[in-house]
Amino acid sequence: MLCCACKEKPATVHLTQIVGDKMQKLDLCEDCAKLKGVNDPTSFSLADADVLFGLGASQEIEQAAGTETKCPHCGFTQADFKKSGRLGCPECYTTFAEGLEGLLKSMHKGIRHIGKVPEPLRESREKADRLKLLQKRLAKAIDDENFEQAASLRDEIKHLGSRGSGLNVT
Amino acid sequence: MDIHKFLTPPWETAQRHGPHDRIVMSSRVRLARNLKDAAFPGWAKKPERIRIFDLVRPAVESLPEMKDAFSEAMDNLSALDKQILVERHLISREHAARSTGSGLVMSRDELFCVMINEEDHLRMQALRPGLQLRQAWSAIDLLDSELEQKLPYAFSNELGYLTACPTNLGTGIRVSAMLHLPGLVLAEQINPIIQSVNKLGLAVRGLYGEGTEALGNVFQVSNQMTLGENELTIVERLDKVLSQIIEHEENARQTLMEKKPKVVYNHIGRAFGILANAHSISSKETMNLLSLMRLGVDLGLFPGMERALVDELFILTQPAHLQRSLSDKLSPEERDLVRADMMRDRLKNVSRPMVKRLEPPTGLDKSAN
Numbered sequence: 001m002l003c004c005a006c007k008e009k010p011a012t013v014h015l016t017q018i019v020g021d022k023m024q025k026l027d028l029c030e031d032c033a034k035l036k037g038v039n040d041p042t043s044f045s046l047a048d049a050d051v052l053f054g055l056g057a058s059q060e061i062e063q064a065a066g067t068e069t070k071c072p073h074c075g076f077t078q079a080d081f082k083k084s085g086r087l088g089c090p091e092c093y094t095t096f097a098e099g100l101e102g103l104l105k106s107m108h109k110g111i112r113h114i115g116k117v118p119e120p121l122r123e124s125r126e127k128a129d130r131l132k133l134l135q136k137r138l139a140k141a142i143d144d145e146n147f148e149q150a151a152s153l154r155d156e157i158k159h160l161g162s163r164g165s166g167l168n169v170t
Numbered sequence: 171m172d173i174h175k176f177l178t179p180p181w182e183t184a185q186r187h188g189p190h191d192r193i194v195m196s197s198r199v200r201l202a203r204n205l206k207d208a209a210f211p212g213w214a215k216k217p218e219r220i221r222i223f224d225l226v227r228p229a230v231e232s233l234p235e236m237k238d239a240f241s242e243a244m245d246n247l248s249a250l251d252k253q254i255l256v257e258r259h260l261i262s263r264e265h266a267a268r269s270t271g272s273g274l275v276m277s278r279d280e281l282f283c284v285m286i287n288e289e290d291h292l293r294m295q296a297l298r299p300g301l302q303l304r305q306a307w308s309a310i311d312l313l314d315s316e317l318e319q320k321l322p323y324a325f326s327n328e329l330g331y332l333t334a335c336p337t338n339l340g341t342g343i344r345v346s347a348m349l350h351l352p353g354l355v356l357a358e359q360i361n362p363i364i365q366s367v368n369k370l371g372l373a374v375r376g377l378y379g380e381g382t383e384a385l386g387n388v389f390q391v392s393n394q395m396t397l398g399e400n401e402l403t404i405v406e407r408l409d410k411v412l413s414q415i416i417e418h419e420e421n422a423r424q425t426l427m428e429k430k431p432k433v434v435y436n437h438i439g440r441a442f443g444i445l446a447n448a449h450s451i452s453s454k455e456t457m458n459l460l461s462l463m464r465l466g467v468d469l470g471l472f473p474g475m476e477r478a479l480v481d482e483l484f485i486l487t488q489p490a491h492l493q494r495s496l497s498d499k500l501s502p503e504e505r506d507l508v509r510a511d512m513m514r515d516r517l518k519n520v521s522r523p524m525v526k527r528l529e530p531p532t533g534l535d536k537s538a539n
Contacts, residue, residue: 074209086289088213090206090324090332093339103336104329109371110398113330115341116311118318125327 003029071095131160173251176240177258178280180491184481188300192468192477193416195348195388196259196299199306199405201314202333202342203292206324210334211272211287219271219287226291229320230275230284235313238278245269253490259297259348261285282313289334290342292317301412303345307405330397340397345408348377349415352387352465353422356437363418364389367411371395378457386457386484391415427469438466438523446517450506456487456513471523483516 003011004027011027070077072095076088087093093100104111117125134157141150188194204210208222223243231241244252244265252266261274265288272287285293294317296310324332330340338344354360364374373394376384391412393404426434441462444451464480466472485491487509493500496508 074213076209076213080213084212086210086212086334087336089209090204090326093326093329093332100336104339104397107337108340108395108397112328113326113340113397115330115343115400116314117330118323118325119315120318120322121325121327128327 001027003027003032005029005032069095069099127160131157134160171240171242173240173242173247173254174494176276177254180485181478181482183258183280183485184478186299188298188302190416191300193350193419194301194412195350195481196297197302197306197347198259198295198297198345199303199310200293200295200344200346201310202290202331202338202344203294203314203317203321204290204324204332204334206322208291208324210289211291212289212334214271216271222291223271223273223286226286226321227273227275229317230286230292232320233313233316235277235282235316236275236284239275240278241273241275243270243273250490250493254494257485257488257490262288262293264288265293281309290338292321301347301409301416303347303405303409303412307345307401311401337394338396341399341401341404343396343401343404344392345405346390346392347408347412349389349391349412349419350387350461350464351389351415351419352461353419353426355384355387356434357422357426359418359422360389363415367391367415370407370411372408372411385454386461388457388461423465423469434465434469435471435523435525437462438469438471442466442472442517442520442523445513446520446522447514448510449514450503451510451513452502452506453487453489453492453509456509457484460484460487466523471525472520473524475520479516479520483513487512 001011003009006029009029009031012030013026013028013033015026015028068077068079071088071092073091074089076092076095078096078099081087081096087096101111134153138150138153138157141147141153188197205222205225208214209218211219211222214222227241230236231239247255252261255261255274256263256266258280260276260280260283262285265272265274265285268287272285274283274285276283281297283295283297285295294310294313296306296313298306298309326332331342333339333342351360354363367374371394373390373392375390377388377390378385391408393408396404441459445456445459445463460480460483463472464477464484467475467477467480486495489502489505492505492509492512495512500508
């Protein structure tokens, strides 16, 4: 069996992992295993394998992005991601958002953060959530031709937007 | 600062107790955090890594938890020092490989350790003996809340804490426990257990050794998913699963003693025989045999001997710790001789395992918790 990363040397390191109903297998030669850090079982899991080797889900990132996208913030590219499985900077999540979505879906419980929010950002996050909700209700009110409600929702949105500094939506 | 003067001696570390510590050796919660507007450490150029390190280090040092902390840049630590920190589970192997622009800050009691510029700008962990996941989470949550007042984190309303690797995105949390499971291994029940735990989206791996082997019957269970659930849900799920694993391990031990006592006595007796009499022994074999002796202590076969002795030897016989106790640099073969000498010496006053138990099986002892 040949190594699934370099496809040159015989594979000597074999990993199998079952998560949910999905079985993942990885066969690597010693050099590639070392290179990718697979020789350290404490820090490696096959969830990382997806990222590292572009198996399965991570192929979506290529399809979605098509030609070479470059992060305007740090200069990181698709190819760099394929090589390391790590992103370049926090902004990369915006740059590569489209391609990452499928990957995140396959890897996590959901694709929206539920959990701790840094206290300095808590207010702006709540505001953003509230704003989103109001806009949704406004759209529905307009659809329903409930203009009275729409007007009051519009006022509320205006009021919310004028309070404090701008929105901190990433 | 000298790391060896700072670190708690292994005999003292081995004395730390926590709930269910006959099976759960330690609990750990780690958070990954990054600063906004800065490249992740793996992509940042050296000057930027140094800039971040110089920014983060004083912020971490100023936390109340870090009073009298050990704080050092990785390039000021020798390869041996780093390896010792890895063997104590205080830093990751990945972090040990880093040098300029990376560092660590560790609290006086070693219960908090913050790695700076590992894969993320910040990897902070709280460690507790025994099964104390909730306590570890509250502790690191508090430390993180203090730090977020001082450092601007990279956070997105949609995706949460932004991390270098998408596998840590969202909460950035990794909750884990180190388990000693000799009963399940001897009873050959470990594989089905691992598989069912995997199905719950949790990872199980051997803590020592390469690939899938689990030296010393020590396993680490941790969460895989970090996005789409809150921290407490993740902590509680793991806690629940661990309680079940503990129960299975206790049952396995009890069943073994009822149905196959000879098998158990044979394993433990041989382990003691080799450890107390060998003149050359590898760290691998030592770990596997110490695991069986630990089981023997739990089963009451070594009256008068404390589990702490086994746990201390577990730390002391690992390569870097062993090398550290000697002045000359030794080859692995020479280390095997020294290790065996140490083991014979430390076990010389331990009586050989009893065959007839004096007390009721400790497997039934739920008073520990």
